[in-house]
Amino acid sequence: MIQSIERSSAVLRLLAAGPDRLRVKEIADALGLPKSTAHGILRTLEHVGFVEQDPRTTRYRLGRGLLDLGGAGMDVNELRSRALDWADALAARSVEAVRIGVLDPSGVRVIHHVFRPDDTTQAMDVGLVIPAHATSMGKVLLAYDVLAADAVGRGGLDAYTRKTVTTPRELARDLAEIRAQGWGCAVEEWEPGRAGIAAPMRIYGGLVVGAIGVYGPVERICDSRLRPRTALVEQVCATARAVSRDLTGPRS
Amino acid sequence: MIQSIERSSAVLRLLAAGPDRLRVKEIADALGLPKSTAHGILRTLEHVGFVEQDPRTTRYRLGRGLLDLGGAGMDVNELRSRALDWADALAARSVEAVRIGVLDPSGVRVIHHVFRPDDTTQAMDVGLVIPAHATSMGKVLLAYDVLAADAVGRGGLDAYTRKTVTTPRELARDLAEIRAQGWGCAVEEWEPGRAGIAAPMRIYGGLVVGAIGVYGPVERICDSRLRPRTALVEQVCATARAVSRDLTGPRS
């Protein structure tokens, strides 16, 4: 095992765990390293963009480079704050409820929720974890996640309705289709009478960090043949692209 | 600049750029490195959880560790299961009660407890949260935790006995001493007549994930001058080192 890499990862974990920026000495003490060694590691990590040093306080914090890498290194809070306005706009234009979700070990975690503009009696879904294989956001996230193969392989696909995709084969075909067209939908696969359309939000390198989509009654989301309405699909995809551009563009 | 860290970041960038998993040779060729070197870097990155290798295709991809940078370093259950045998051995050799603890927002959470071999009337402490600034395990954990500064700064150091360290200044000096010598003790700082000796358990890179120590009557833990017995200190430190080796070696 390469020592300096192990130490680097420890430094990064330390910076991630700490609430604020950390001093060189704090890191050195926590890891039991001499100041010089810790400083050398930090300088290198800064050079590659994994950490950044605040010029004023001389303290170190996680850098943009790491966020671009991991994608999920993308902080949920940052993702939500960046996508917030776009989600509002999508809800206004589509007149549907909009949700944003990220992949979670146990499914899709809803990190933002905009109520449908013309409806007042809706449940707040933020914080909820919904099944990945039976929702539009979930399937979109699975389609672009490198770990999806595992989830698919392990079976255990619960059936929530008669339309739920339960076989790994069907799910794999769904995911392939999503990858091909760039968006996904789920019609009555989780809750009867409800459907969703979702598209992936990407950061630098095309890495998918989350999904955004609309969700509501089948008759509003789909046409008479139960196919997702083209206009809605386009709006969702356009919003996802806009957020992706927003996430990729500015470097702090 | 540290070469191996730069190379690691290049590997991670490479893995992030390509949506598909990459072979060792592909990475090696792209970076102009010998296969062995690339393999060593990948193995280390896998060890720290930044990349994962698909057992079937032997290809590498980005790992969960990058995503979980904000999360906890090690599962409490795993830590306990790994340290269990070592704790038993320490209890047998030292003939003292052994406890294992991790840092908690409100103190030290005792996650394992081995009774003193020759004593039957003892209370089970597992699950208990004990004060951090007045116990050996707590002070050890504070010494290596970057959040300790906050805890120390905010005052609120309750006095449990006459010997409890209550001023941030004294506590800071204690923590510095612990960092210097690699172990810590607390003599009648929490419960009168009782003392403890503790040492940190580390994972790769030196990250401290918990503390292990002995705890018992002052006359057993300390010598006639109320200094912790050297033999006990050495046993505790040796056990902590052994657990650290165990934690670092096999997959974390």
Place this chain on the structure above:
DNA sequence: GACAACGTGCGACATTGTCGCACGCCCGGC
């Protein structure tokens, strides 16, 4: 205003990572 503590840089040492080679294994082909 003085002290302490921090971040930073430099140099020597030896520990550490690198590199070349070779072993098994799986896959593909004549």
Place this chain on the structure above:
DNA sequence: GCCGGGCGTGCGACAATGTCGCACGTTGTC
């Protein structure tokens, strides 16, 4: 089915690399 190429992996020797101790200049604090 047998053989060949290519790949992932492990080992060992070398020396290049990272580490550590010390000291400087500066900042922040009492």
